[in-house]
Amino acid sequence: MKAMILNVREGPPRRRPLGAVLFSLTLLLASCASDRYGSRELPKTGMDAFPTKALVEGITRISDTRAYCIPTCLRMIADSAGVREPIEYVNWVTGFSYGGLRKGSFSSFMPVSDAMMGLSFGAPYLGLERELYWSDDREHIVRGIKSEIAKGSPVMLMYDYNAIAGEDFFFPHAAVVVGYSESEFIYLEPGFSDAYEPDSKAFSAAAIDAFLDGVLTLQRMFTGTAGYSFMVFRPRERLTDYAAVWERDGKELRGMSVPFIDLTMGAKACRALAGEIEATEIPAWGWEKLLPVWFEFGRYSRADNAAFVLGILGSDEGAEAARLLLSSSESYARIMLALADSANRAVLIPPLLRNIADDEEDLGKEFLSLAKTKRGIILRPESRADDLARGK
Secondary structure: OHHHOOOOOOOOOOOOOHHHHHOHHHHOOOOOOOOOOOOEEOOOOOOOOOOOOEEOOOOOEEEEOOOOHHHHHHHHHHHHOOOOOOHHHHHHHHOOOOOOEEEOOHHHOEOOOOHHHHHHHHHHHHOEEEEEEEEOOHHHHHHHHHHHHHOOOOEEEEEEOHHHHOOOOOOEEEEEEEEEOOOEEEEEOOEOOOEEEOOOOOOEEEEHHHHHHHHHHHHHHHHOOOOEEEEEEEEOOOOOOOHHHHHHHHHHHHOOEEHHHOEEEOHHHHHHHHHHHHHOOOOHHHHHHHHHHHHHHHHHHHHHHHHHHHHHHHHHHOHHHHHHHHHHHHHHHHHHHHOOOOOOHHHHHHHHHHHHHHHHHHHHHHHHHHOOOOOOOOOOHHHOHHHHHHOO
16 A cells, blocks of 8 residues: 555646545546435534544454555444455445546546445445535534444545645545544544454544545545535445346446546546557656556456455356456556566557456456346355455
8 A cells, every 4th residue: 555655746746646546536526416426415403412522332443455445444334233244345346446447648547436436336235325424514524423423333534644644645545433532533544554353442543623634635636626525334234136236347347438528437448548658658757656556456456356256156157257357467467567668668558458448348248247147146265365365
């Protein structure tokens, strides 16, 4: 994760910074459709009184050195509610690592899908229902967060991490807030280390004002609007009909294009990036600091996905999907090697990106076919690669 926290201000000013590895797609389209994510205004009345300090007990702390902070936050909340699944399962039901995006230029390319939409879609497969609240009143949003925590509900925040870390570049991130005092939020950090600790006491704390500055920065960066938001997850009956997951992930992988805003998603994002590399000169900071992070994410996330899909489908039925994912992972690995050849990388990398696009488009078709027959899944031991390999 630390490799992603880089200052890219050496390049042209106001470029999209490298920290967008975790969040760019999350709120990208919000300015085009303000209620796209089912947000609701935080009620002005009816909020319960709350004490000056509170802490939600019994929360599992999970952290991951891979760039999975958003699904890891959801995983923490689900695990604490008694639904224990590996990160690969959470990535799958939210679609987080099954898709892609490019909007305008290479600086927005990411091999991830719409994370905020994915949280809403995937939470029911963990026995949870996401509620997203917003307000443009800073004191009111603090009251809302404290009220939820005082009632025993952890709160998920998306924010600029460097508002609390003190660095001078933008780093979108997420955290699970589990407590508060008069001036601080107490939270569980989902990144920077590998950990699985039920009923954890390994809390972090940061000034409420700094946290909210980070929330506000993220809101402005990706929606162009002022305001604050937070999420809570309520218990509900767990969904077990997985046909919709195969279908949604399949569509995210195949992708779409919106020409009038130069937006491509899924496989089309890889093709668009390949064309851009061939047609224009990518600046040195893009080659050295931005694109390597995304390409490395593509390498390990597709390998993780292959192990999971093979685990839930078995070696016969899952063979083709796993082959396509591993082929995509291998192409990303070859891109990482090609990056070192500065004289030829603009020639070597586009065909590899098109190979990835072909593989992920075919994978999307495979998933759409599975949606017609695979309503249930069996979580075999080998599908829990994260827990087994990482000691969780």
